[in-house]
Amino acid sequence: MKREDKLKQNWEFRRLYSRGKCIATPAFVLYFIKGKSGRVRLGITAGKKIGCAVKRNRAKRVITAAFDACLPEIKTGYDFCVVARGRILSLTSTQVKNMLSEKLLENGLKIL
RNA sequence: UGAGUCGGCCGUGCGGUCGCGCAUAUUUUGUAUGUGAGGAAAGUCCGAGCUUUACAGGGCAGGAUAACAGCUAACGGCUGCCGGGGGUGACCCCAGGGAGAGUGCAACAGAGAUAUACCGCCGCGUGUAUUGCGGUAAGGGUGGAAAGGCGAGGUAAGAGCUCACCGCGCCCAUAGGUAACUAUGAGCGCCUGUAAACCCUAUCCAAAGCAACGCUGACAGUGGCAAUACGCUUGCCCGGCGUGCCACGAAAUGCGGCUUGAGCGCACGGGUGACCGUGCCCCCAGAUAGAUGACCGUACACGACAGAACUCGGCUUAUAGGCCGGCUCACAAC
RNA sequence: GCAGAGUUGUCCGAGUGGUCGAAGGUGCAGCACUCGAAAUGCUGUGUCGGUGACGAGCCGACCUAGGGUUCGAAUCCCUAACUCUGCG
Numbered sequence: 436m437k438r439e440d441k442l443k444q445n446w447e448f449r450r451l452y453s454r455g456k457c458i459a460t461p462a463f464v465l466y467f468i469k470g471k472s473g474r475v476r477l478g479i480t481a482g483k484k485i486g487c488a489v490k491r492n493r494a495k496r497v498i499t500a501a502f503d504a505c506l507p508e509i510k511t512g513y514d515f516c517v518v519a520r521g522r523i524l525s526l527t528s529t530q531v532k533n534m535l536s537e538k539l540l541e542n543g544l545k546i547l
Numbered sequence: 548u549g550a551g552u553c554g555g556c557c558g559u560g561c562g563g564u565c566g567c568g569c570a571u572a573u574u575u576u577g578u579a580u581g582u583g584a585g586g587a588a589a590g591u592c593c594g595a596g597c598u599u600u601a602c603a604g605g606g607c608a609g610g611a612u613a614a615c616a617g618c619u620a621a622c623g624g625c626u627g628c629c630g631g632g633g634g635u636g637a638c639c640c641c642a643g644g645g646a647g648a649g650u651g652c653a654a655c656a657g658a659g660a661u662a663u664a665c666c667g668c669c670g671c672g673u674g675u676a677u678u679g680c681g682g683u684a685a686g687g688g689u690g691g692a693a694a695g696g697c698g699a700g701g702u703a704a705g706a707g708c709u710c711a712c713c714g715c716g717c718c719c720a721u722a723g724g725u726a727a728c729u730a731u732g733a734g735c736g737c738c739u740g741u742a743a744a745c746c747c748u749a750u751c752c753a754a755a756g757c758a759a760c761g762c763u764g765a766c767a768g769u770g771g772c773a774a775u776a777c778g779c780u781u782g783c784c785c786g787g788c789g790u791g792c793c794a795c796g797a798a799a800u801g802c803g804g805c806u807u808g809a810g811c812g813c814a815c816g817g818g819u820g821a822c823c824g825u826g827c828c829c830c831c832a833g834a835u836a837g838a839u840g841a842c843c844g845u846a847c848a849c850g851a852c853a854g855a856a857c858u859c860g861g862c863u864u865a866u867a868g869g870c871c872g873g874c875u876c877a878c879a880a881c
Numbered sequence: 882g883c884a885g886a887g888u889u890g891u892c893c894g895a896g897u898g899g900u901c902g903a904a905g906g907u908g909c910a911g912c913a914c915u916c917g918a919a920a921u922g923c924u925g926u927g928u929c930g931g932u933g934a935c936g937a938g939c940c941g942a943c944c945u946a947g948g949g950u951u952c953g954a955a956u957c958c959c960u961a962a963c964u965c966u967g968c969g
Contacts, residue, residue, distance in 0.1 A: 478836090479836090487853070487854090488589095488853085488854055489852095489854055492854065495836095496567095496838095496839080496841095499566095499567090500566075500840050500841055503566070503840095503841095527841070527842095528842095529841065532841090
């Protein structure tokens with residue numbers, strides 16, 4: 436995941452929240468929508484509800500590692516946003532990766 | 548051995564594979580090599596560096612601190628010491644100047660709260676149910692606090708009214724100490740508490756903060772007021788200065804600031820100590836939505852609190868567990 | 882990152898160091914009014930612990946938490962926790 440493929444602007448997140456599709460799990464919430472860039476782009480949200488700075492950083496790292504592991508199998512041309520929930524703090528990145536790839540497969544976002 | 552007290556240190560380690568930030572090298576957008584969170588990075592409670600703005604000069608207001616001596620770039624921090632309090636002791640705690648400069652406050656209770664007379668006691672007059680005047684502050688009760696304590700003399704009854712002893716304060720002398728202060732003696736006084744109430748005394752303080760600020764590039768309108776006026780100048784005033792000024796809207800970044808510093812470690816010397824001096828050695832994060840994760844092996848105590856954001860010195864708060872040292876008390880043995 | 886404000890009963894909120902568990906409104910309960918309701922009027926009503934009988938009554942604690950100053954703290958001072966606001 437390159438740095439220029441990360442979502443940074445507020446309007447990009449608002450576009451995902453209002454128009455994108457939403458899949459919820461106990462550990463995270465995944466939003467996705469077809470983007471204009473033709474690449475796979477990702478934004479991560481870890482709100483104050485998760486905990487202190489250490490816990491928010493931990494959540495962001497675990498999500499980044501899980502997404503990078505799934506990256507070769509994902510269809511290009513979509514923007515994603517993962518919102519961390521409190522349960523993610525007790526999981527490892529392989530567990531999160533399994534949940535993520537299962538949800539991606541259900542919604543037809545994987546290269547077969 | 549048990550109990551206690553004070554101080555210091557560590558904060559999972561080692562090896563391998565993939566992945567991330569930065570720097571360097573080579574090359575060209577890949578690969579190597581190095582390096583990569585803390586004792587509190589936290590809270591933002593103090594103090595500084597640094598930057599910008601302001602600043603002829605002065606005054607008022609405002610804020611902070613508070614025994615004494617030192618350390619320090621500075622401090623409300625630290626060290627030593629003095630005084631007070633607690634503990635058998637090691638040791639711990641203290642916003643610890645001034646109430647004898649002035650003003651205010653002290654609810655309720657109580658006769659009375661900085662001054663007094665309810666019940667009492669005593670004297671005089673009327674007079675014998677009692678009542679009036681005067682003296683007194685020993686006894687009673689109230690309260691956090693009631694006019695230093697106790698005894699003797701004294702008196703109509705009493706009272707530091709007088710005296711002895713004791714307690715406290717001020718001041719003087721002598722001795723010790725750099726000093727705060729301590730000890731002894733003489734004199735004077737004892738009229739409460741509160742200054743984290745106003746205040747007085749001494750010392751210090753211009754304001755804001757890296758979202759400061761500088762550079763490069765781009766864009767550029769609307770409205771209001773105006774010479775008897777408007778504006779700037781520290782919160783205000785004196786004083787001084789200027790001639791267009793003010794408000795709103797729009798806007799997006801990029802680069803610098805950004806890490807070599809009151810720096811870390813070791814040795815020697817000085818000092819009771821905080822700390823200081825000299826020599827040698829080292830370079831140890833610098834991101835910009837924000838870098839440390841995943842898997843495997845192995846050891847154990849199975850890993851707490853917790854993530855740099857301009858940088859330092861402190862304070863305060865959170866913290867699983869482990870290690871080391873000094874000292875005190877009790878018991879036992881020698 | 883920096884700067885600032887606040888925390889009082891179910892909720893909103895007032896509160897000079899003392900007469901304060903604490904005004905007022907809201908909510909809830911009861912009564913009146915009405916055929917019935919709404920509106921209106923009146924009355925009552927905080928939580929926890931102890932004693933008591935699960936009641937009445939009595940006592941104690943509680944104004945975010947912990948210390949301090951004071952005879953006495955919701956109020957003054959310090960520390961912490963939480964909430965909120967502003968600054969590109």
